Each structure stands twice: as structure tokens, then as C-alpha cells.
Amino acid sequence: MVNTMTLTWEATREFAVMAEYSTYGSVVVLQVNNPPVNSFSYHVRQGLVDGLEKAQRDPAIRSIVIMGKGRTFPAGADVREFGTASAGMMPDLLSVLAAVDTSPKPVVSAIHGTALGGGFELALASHYRLAVPSARVGLPEVHLGILPGAGGTQRLPRVVGVKTAIQMITTGQHIKAQQALSLGLVDKIVQGDLLKEAVSFARSIEGRPVEDRRISQKTVPDAEKVGEVVDAARKTIIRRARGAIAPMTCVQAIQASVLPFDVGMQRERELMAFLMTSWQAPAQQYAFFSEREVRRWSHPRDKRVNFKTAKPRVIKSVGVVGAGTMGVGITISLLQAGLKVVLLEVNKKQLDRGITTIQKTLSQKSASQRMSLLTTTMDYSALSDVDMVIEAVFESMRLKKEVFKKLDSITKPQAILASNTSGLDIDKIAAVTKRPDKVVGTHFFAPANIMRLLENILGKHTSAETIATAMQLGTTIGKVGVLVGNCPGFVGNRMLGPYVTEAVFLLEEGADPQDVDKAIEEFGFAMGPFRMGDLSGLDIGWRGRIEKGLTTEQGPPPATPPLYRRGNRYCPLADMLCMQGRLGQKTGAGWYRYEPGSRAALPDPVVQQMIREYRQEHGFKKRTISSQEIVERCLYPLINEGFHILDEGIAARSMDIDVTYLFGYGWPRHTGGPMYYAEKVVGLEKILRSLESYQAQYPDHHYLQPSPLLRDMVAKGTSLAALGTDSKL
Numbered sequence: 001m002v003n004t005m006t007l008t009w010e011a012t013r014e015f016a017v018m019a020e021y022s023t024y025g026s027v028v029v030l031q032v033n034n035p036p037v038n039s040f041s042y043h044v045r046q047g048l049v050d051g052l053e054k055a056q057r058d059p060a061i062r063s064i065v066i067m068g069k070g071r072t073f074p075a076g077a078d079v080r081e082f083g084t085a086s087a088g089m090m091p092d093l094l095s096v097l098a099a100v101d102t103s104p105k106p107v108v109s110a111i112h113g114t115a116l117g118g119g120f121e122l123a124l125a126s127h128y129r130l131a132v133p134s135a136r137v138g139l140p141e142v143h144l145g146i147l148p149g150a151g152g153t154q155r156l157p158r159v160v161g162v163k164t165a166i167q168m169i170t171t172g173q174h175i176k177a178q179q180a181l182s183l184g185l186v187d188k189i190v191q192g193d194l195l196k197e198a199v200s201f202a203r204s205i206e207g208r209p210v211e212d213r214r215i216s217q218k219t220v221p222d223a224e225k226v227g228e229v230v231d232a233a234r235k236t237i238i239r240r241a242r243g244a245i246a247p248m249t250c251v252q253a254i255q256a257s258v259l260p261f262d263v264g265m266q267r268e269r270e271l272m273a274f275l276m277t278s279w280q281a282p283a284q285q286y287a288f289f290s291e292r293e294v295r296r297w298s299h300p301r302d303k304r305v306n307f308k309t310a311k312p313r314v315i316k317s318v319g320v321v322g323a324g325t326m327g328v329g330i331t332i333s334l335l336q337a338g339l340k341v342v343l344l345e346v347n348k349k350q351l352d353r354g355i356t357t358i359q360k361t362l363s364q365k366s367a368s369q370r371m372s373l374l375t376t377t378m379d380y381s382a383l384s385d386v387d388m389v390i391e392a393v394f395e396s397m398r399l400k401k402e403v404f405k406k407l408d409s410i411t412k413p414q415a416i417l418a419s420n421t422s423g424l425d426i427d428k429i430a431a432v433t434k435r436p437d438k439v440v441g442t443h444f445f446a447p448a449n450i451m452r453l454l455e456n457i458l459g460k461h462t463s464a465e466t467i468a469t470a471m472q473l474g475t476t477i478g479k480v481g482v483l484v485g486n487c488p489g490f491v492g493n494r495m496l497g498p499y500v501t502e503a504v505f506l507l508e509e510g511a512d513p514q515d516v517d518k519a520i521e522e523f524g525f526a527m528g529p530f531r532m533g534d535l536s537g538l539d540i541g542w543r544g545r546i547e548k549g550l551t552t553e554q555g556p557p558p559a560t561p562p563l564y565r566r567g568n569r570y571c572p573l574a575d576m577l578c579m580q581g582r583l584g585q586k587t588g589a590g591w592y593r594y595e596p597g598s599r600a601a602l603p604d605p606v607v608q609q610m611i612r613e614y615r616q617e618h619g620f621k622k623r624t625i626s627s628q629e630i631v632e633r634c635l636y637p638l639i640n641e642g643f644h645i646l647d648e649g650i651a652a653r654s655m656d657i658d659v660t661y662l663f664g665y666g667w668p669r670h671t672g673g674p675m676y677y678a679e680k681v682v683g684l685e686k687i688l689r690s691l692e693s694y695q696a697q698y699p700d701h702h703y704l705q706p707s708p709l710l711r712d713m714v715a716k717g718t719s720l721a722a723l724g725t726d727s728k729l
């Protein structure tokens with residue numbers, strides 16, 4: 001081993017393309033320089049091939065190191081290039097990796113940051129792999145609707161076996177350096193300066209034969225069990241994929257790794273081409289970029305409300321009011337991000353329960369450190385010094401107004417006051433304070449410490465600084481923040497209204513709750529509307545309807561026709577369940593029944609009988625309803641509401657709606673989100689015609705009335721991207 005201290009650090013930079021070539025005596029270092037993530041754009045690929053050829057030609061060079069400049073080893077192909085001319089320009093990634101694999105001089109990949117996708121495939125094509133302790137590696141292509149198409153499905157199983165390769169590739173998980181070492185995916189973890197260590201290591205292996213270091217020449221260790229392993233994995237993968245085709249296609253490619261390398265590579269190429277040309281790959285890539293694009297927020301209400309100009313306040317301490325499920329989840333998120341929290345709850349029992357949950361949820365390792373950031377109190381005056389308060393009390397306007405009045409009088413004047421309302425009017429809440437500019441909606445989703453969406457609501461008077469602070473807080477605590485305007489239900493819950501309403505109408509016409517849930521789950525949702533309702537608690541919607549005067553605890557308000565409210569068609573089946581105390585999982589019964597201690601939703605003859613009697617009483621004739629009709633009747637009105645939302649400027653861009661649904665409502669990612677699905681998968685014209693046709697059949701279902709914007713876009717042939725601002729997509 002060469003002593004690193006004796007190295008002469010006189011690097012000669014020969015040419016500065018996107019793969020910089022430097023020599024350290026007999027070692028060449030090729031450093032990929034394509035910020036921010038060193039993805040393999042055409043120029044990087046060309047730079048690497050040029051560098052490798054040059055190193056081969058130079059007799060003084062005996063080994064080659066490849067690494068990334070700046071924050072990371074290459075994080076894969078440049079996804080923005082997909083479908084463009086430069087993606088197809090030679091050299092492609094396969095030829096870069098072939099040049100690495102077949103290099104007669106040993107090639108060492110030195111990994112820091114994240115070696116992902118094509119980046120990790122490059123490392124696997126190298127003869128040696130080093131990593132710093134904080135590095136992570138993985139093949140996350142499945143999340144982009146494709147497979148690791150540069151040999152990943154062939155080389156990875158040759159190191160870790162088919163079973164582990166299936167696990168890694170179909171989940172796209174990132175593996176930490178230490179685990180990669182134990183799996184044999186890296187040869188050494190190096191401390192200290194990676195460049196020095198890599199050069200030193202490269203010198204130490206100079207002259208050694210590379211043949212037995214080539215993963216492509218190895219055989220798969222558990223080859224004889226491949227059929228068994230695939231059979232065992234298939235069921236779970238299909239269930240988890242919920243209609244996405246990439247995971248099982250990855251498995252097919254991995255299966256081919258037991259064949260000779262060239263044959264397996266050919267199979268990988270064919271399957272990659274199949275995925276690349278599917279409708280799901282662009283949808284998933286759109287989802288990937290949209291998740292990042294929503295960080296560039298703005299709102300048509302006010303040009304100052306723009307990420308470029310608005311500056312957030314610094315938030316070091318946050319008050320949380322209410323230690324119910326939401327308040328506790330929010331508190332955990334804040335503590336995990338290292339923020340100081342004052343949790344206020346006026347009910348002692350509830351406060352104690354909340355503290356226990358927080359303690360249990362925070363990981364053992366950091367629990368005491370995180371808990372030291374938490375103060376709990378029953379006294380509002382403890383909030384006098386916090387930078388921001390998030391109110392998470394029961395969803396009642398009267399109560400929220402009371403809380404905000406108190407907060408306004410107690411907190412320091414510059415403190416921001418946020419409400420975790422899921423749909424109440426932010427302006428009415430702000431109006432009880434003397435600082436409406438500092439009042440904002442921060443709508444978290446349950447469980448708040450897990451769900452990634454944060455819907456931030458801009459009230460009439462909310463300042464740009466306040467909204468910037470809410471968006472920044474979201475980033476700090478690892479949420480995907482979406483900026484939306486103020487209207488009943490905001491974006492997410494407003495669109496959910498038509499979906500749930502149509503779902504219940506389908507019960508009147510002949511479907512059972514399990515028929516509707518099955519169709520929606522086959523579409524790709526984790527849960528259909530009825531299972532979801534039982535999980536969230538049916539009383540939430542019921543209380544909301546009572547508050548709006550649509551029903552009462554005893555039944556329809558006096559002198560109301562049973563199936564109409566305020567001139568609109570109304571189905572009281574959900575109210576009837578609540579009146580029987582069937583509030584969902586928490587009471588052991590809702591749309592389904594639940595065995596004690598179990599969350600499995602079991603069809604309930606009692607509910608089926610209730611629906612049958614209801615149909616008879618109101619003259620509904622049961623008919624068979626196809627899955628296609630269920631999906632269209634539930635999802636097209638939801639999408640239609642999205643068009644109303646865009647038309648009213650409640651969401652600035654259709655991608656804000658898509659991200660809301662992908663991260664807050666379990667909309668299947670492989671379809672891109674409701675608006676993307678409507679435009680790119682189904683087609684706007686077809687959505688419009690279906691809505692028109694259903695509306696002709698059900699003229700009093702007002703949600704089926706197509707939005708004027710949808711009509712206009714179909715008439716003019718305009719695209720959703722053209723409506724938005726600032727989009728790079």
C-alpha cells in the first residue's frame with residue numbers, strides 16, 4: 001500500500017469538459033463535473049469515453065479512478081434528456097460502461113454522496129469500488145417507471161444474488177455504505193480525503209489482472225433458485241405495484257441474469273425499450289420533477305408571492321396547540337427536524353397521551369435529545385416567545401376563532417399564526433386577529449409525521465413573507481409543500497368532495513362498498529373511498545356536514561326532502577351509519593365491520609341490508625355497475641373539480657394539484673396525478689365527453705357538470721402546461 005502522504009499532488013488538468021482529466025503520477029482521475037447531481041448528460045458520457053481512451057493510450061498511466069466533483073458521484077442518467085435527441089447520441093451509457101468493464105487498466109469508482117441508477121451501474125462496471133462512510137448507493141429507476149438499463153439488472157445479481165437484487169431493484173432503496181460493504185457491493189470504506197485515498201488505492205492495485213474483477217464475468221450465486229425466488233416475490237411485488245408495470249418488468253430482467261452476460265444484457269435492453277415507450281414512464285418522471293418544481297412557487301393573487309423574491313422568517317421555535325392525533329404528529333415532525341416545540345393542550349389526559357405517543361414514536365437513539373427540545377403546557381402564556389404557532393384543535397370555526405384570539409393576544413407581534421384546518425376559511429380565522437398578514441393555513445395530513453404533503457394556504461391578507469416561511473418550514477421538516485389559495489376544502493379536500501359523493505351515489509344504484517373500493521384499488525389507490533372513510537373516521541365528514549347544516553345528529557334537518565339539500569342531490573347513507581354509532585375502524589364498524597384488534601375490512605351484511613332497504617324505500621332499482629363506470633364516475637368529477645380550481649386560480653399550476661394528490665391522497669404515481677392522467681393518459685376530450693354523458697343520465701348530480709375551463713381547453717386544444725407559470729416540464 002502506498003503511503004498517501006508521499007503522493008505528489010501535482011495534478012495536471014488536461015481538459016476541462018464535464019469529465020475532468022487529471023493525472024497523479026501513474027493514476028488518472030476522471031472527475032464528473034455536471035452539477036447539481038453529476039448526471040450522465042451527453043457531454044459527460046463523451047468526456048468519460050475520451051478520458052478512458054486517453055488513459056489507455058498513455059503508457060505511463062497504469063490505473064484509473066472515476067469520481068464525482070462537488071456534492072456527489074453521478075446520480076444516474078440525465079432524466080431531462082429522456083426522449084430528446086441528446087439521449088440517443090453516442091456514446092450512450094452502455095458504451096461508456098462497456099469501455100470501463102473491458103479496460104485493461106484497473107478502474108476504481110470512488111463514491112461519495114449518492115451513486116444512483118446509471119451512476120451505481122458505472123460503479124458496478126468498474127473493477128473496484130470505494131466509498132466514504134456517508135455514501136449511499138442504489139438503483140431507483142423503478143420510481144421513474146423504467147429499469148436499471150445499463151447492466152444493473154445483470155451485474156447486481158451477480159454480486160448479491162437474485163433475491164437481494166429483486167428486493168433492491170423493485171423497491172429502489174438507497175443502501176448505506178456499510179451495508180453495501182457487507183453485501184460486497186463496495187470493496188472498502190475510506191475515511192478522510194476521498195481523492196487521496198482513491199489515488200493511493202489505485203496505485204496499490206496497479207499491475208493486478210482485471211479479469212477476475214469483472215462482475216460481468218461472474219455467475220449469479222443463487223442461480224439454481226431463480227424460479228423459486230421469483231415465484232415467491234411475484235405476489236408481493238404485484239400487490240405493492242398497484243398497477244405500475246416497472247416492478248415486474250425489473251424482475252423479468254433480473255431473471256435473465258442467470259443467462260450468459262450478453263444474452264442477459266440483450267433481454268435487459270428489450271425490456272428497457274418496452275418500459276421507456278410505455279405511458280407510465282413519462283408519468284413517473286413527471287411526478288419526480290413536479291415534486292421538485294413545486295418548490296418554485298408563486299400565486300396569481302399577488303406577484304410578491306413568489307419564491308424568487310419572498311424571504312422567509314427564521315423559525316427556531318414553534319408552538320403547537322392541541323395534542324390530538326394531528327397536533328402530536330406535527331410535534332413529532334418538528335422535533336425530528338431539530339426545532340424547539342411548545343405543545344399546548346388544555347386537557348391533561350389528552351396531553352399525557354400525546355407525550356407518551358411522542359416518546360414512543362421518536363427513535364430510541366435520538367429520543368432523549370429530541371425530547372429535550374419539547375416543552376409541554378396547559379397554559380397559553382408559555383407560547384409568548386415562540387416564532388410560530390400551529391393550531392391543531394378540533395375542526396370547528398368557533399373553536400378556531402377562540403384559539404386565534406388568544407394566540408393573537410399572547411404571542412409576540414411578529415409570530416406567525418398557522419392553522420392546520422383541513423378546509424375552513426382562513427380569512428375568517430385571520431379576521432379575529434390584528435395580524436391577518438401573519439395568518440396562514442398549514443394543512444398537514446394524517447399521520448402528520450409520516451405523510452409528506454403540506455398544503456399551505458394563502459389567505460386574502462397573508463403576506464409573501466408569511467407564505468415563504470410556511471413553505472420553508474415544510475422543507476425544513478422534510479415535507480413536500482404546495483402553495484394553494486383559500487376556498488372550502490382548499491385543493492385536496494375540495495376535489496375529494498365530488499369523488500366521495502359519486503361513490504355513495506353508486507351505492508344507491510347497485511354497488512356495494514367493496515365493489516367501489518375494489519375498482520378504485522385496482523386503478524392504483526392504496527384504499528378505496530369506503531375503506532379510507534372507515535380509517536379516517538366517518539364522524540369527521542359527518543361533523544362537517546352538521547356544521548354546514550346539511551344534516552343533524554338526529555337526521556335530515558326539518559322540512560328537508562330526504563335526497564336533496566339546498567337544491568343538490570344528497571345521499572344520507574353515511575349520516576345513517578354515524579347515527580348508529582358506526583364511525584369506522586375506531587368503533588369496530590363503519591362501511592365494513594372489523595374483528596377486535598384487526599384492521600381488515602370485512603363486508604358487513606348489516607350494511608348491505610341497510611343499503612337494500614334504502615334503495616327500496618327511495619325507489620332505486622339495483623343494477624350491475626362495471627369497474628370502468630365506477631372509476632370514471634368517481635375520478636372524473638374529482639378531476640373536473642381540479643379544472644374549477646385552476647379556473648379560479650386556487651392552484652397556480654396543474655402540477656400543484658398533481659403533487660397534492662400524489663403525496664396527500666395516495667393517487668397512484670405511475671399515472672402522474674389526476675390532472676396529468678386526465679390530459680396525457682385519458683385525454684381531455686374523452687374526460688369531457690364522459691362527464692357530458694354521465695350528466696345526461698344523472699342531471700341532478702351537479703358535480704358531473706363539466707367545468708367551463710375544461711370545455712374551453714378542449715375547444716381550443718390548449719394544454720395544461722400552457723396554463724401554468726414557471727414550468728420547465
Ligand SMILES: CCCCCC/C=C/CC(=O)SCCNC(=O)CCNC(=O)[C@H](O)C(C)(C)COP(=O)(O)OP(=O)(O)OC[C@H]1O[C@@H](n2cnc3c(N)ncnc32)[C@H](O)[C@@H]1OP(=O)(O)O
Nearest residue numbers: 037039075076077078079080093116117118140149150292
Ligand atoms: C437503452 C438503454 C440506455 C441506457 C439508459 C441508462 C439508464 C439509466 C437509468 C438512470 O440512471 S435513471 C436515473 C436514476 N437516478 C435517479 O433516479 C436519481 C434521481 N435523483 C435523486 O434521487 C435525487 O435528486 C438525489 C440525487 C438523491 C439528490 O437529492 P437532493 O434532495 O439532494 O436534490 P434534488 O432536489 O432531488 O435534485 C437537485 C436537482 O437535480 C435534479 N436531478 C436529480 N437527479 C436528476 C437526474 N437523474 N436527471 C436530471 N436531473 C436530476 C433535480 O430535478 C433537481 O433539479 P432542480 O432544477 O434543482 O429542481
